[in-house]
Amino acid sequence: MVKEKKQGKLVLNQPAGHVENNESLIQAITREVLEETGWLVKVEHLLGLYSFTPSVNDDTYHRACFVCSPIKKVNQTLDDDIEEAAWLNETEILNHSLRSPLVKKCLEDYLTGTIYPLSLICDSHL
Template sequence: MIWTPHATVAVIAEDTQGRFLMVEELSRGQVVFNQPAGHVEEDEGIAAAAIRETLEETGWQVELQHLLGVYTYKAPANGVTYYRFCFAARPLTRVSDVLDKDIIAAHWLTLEQIRDLDSSLRSPLVLQCLEDYRDGRRYPLEVIATPQT
């Protein structure tokens, strides 16, 4: 068997009231909560994937500001190891009400509300990324090299 890494992106977007953009989605038949997140597509840049996934899942355009970190998670449900590139972004404007088919709704939630959802979070990385954001973790976007075309 050939092992293929699963590169994913996630976005932490905070509004002016201190709430975070989250998605309520169906995953393996269960309703879970996550940051706007998804897989990097073939020939797609990591930052571009983060912007695209946020728009597709929430209808919001965002401006990436920082990389929060690169996280590794092996999902017990399927045994797949995911590499999550998590970004901090500034929400700009909501441009669409059309969301990906597995997305139930986009919500703005406080950190306390998200912590209360603990058993409904898609993975432990959801809260870990938020805590790292709240603790001030920030890396410049330039740490991710983008090939020149």
């Protein structure tokens, strides 16, 4: 988990970000996790696809969540917007302010064993 500021308040989130040009989804996940946590990981499974609209006139946020295994801690400065990366248990996560309800939903799905194969993803570049 990462601790980051949202509207001046410290919240928990899973590492997240965007896919850069000429980057596969798996490459983006690996890069974002490394940048935000300092950990090199192996992407193992798709956990799910999620969407969240905070209120009627707000943008809808889409999230693809993945299950990863840690490979090794790399000495690296974390992204500027990340206060801390931390390994937390379920209780610690749920007792903290979360960035969005999707953080809790992803955790619940993970704890119930919901996973999908990475073969569902088709990455093509022109």
